Amino acid sequence: MKVYQFHPLAAAIVFTILIMGVFGLVVVLPIAFIAWTWNAVVTNVSSLPHIGVWQAGLLYLALATMLYLFGFVQIEVEANKIE
Numbered sequence: 001m002k003v004y005q006f007h008p009l010a011a012a013i014v015f016t017i018l019i020m021g022v023f024g025l026v027v028v029l030p031i032a033f034i035a036w037t038w039n040a041v042v043t044n045v046s047s048l049p050h051i052g053v054w055q056a057g058l059l060y061l062a063l064a065t066m067l068y069l070f071g072f073v074q075i076e077v078e079a080n081k082i083e
Helices: 008-045 054-071
Strands: none
Touching: 008 054
């Protein structure tokens, strides 16, 4: 196996790009999809108004909260005491 040596700044840049990509996939794309779906489908079916990005973000947050409250997603945090 070949080992590559990276400059710390280059490694930080690559790591930042990867984190931003994951953030985009987990947060930005679903919000854009919710806004697009609402504005394309719901406004044609009923007389509800178009929504903006912030309102789609709130819908995404409400969906995530419902999934957590219904028990589909569980978050556990453990803290150990150092003696």
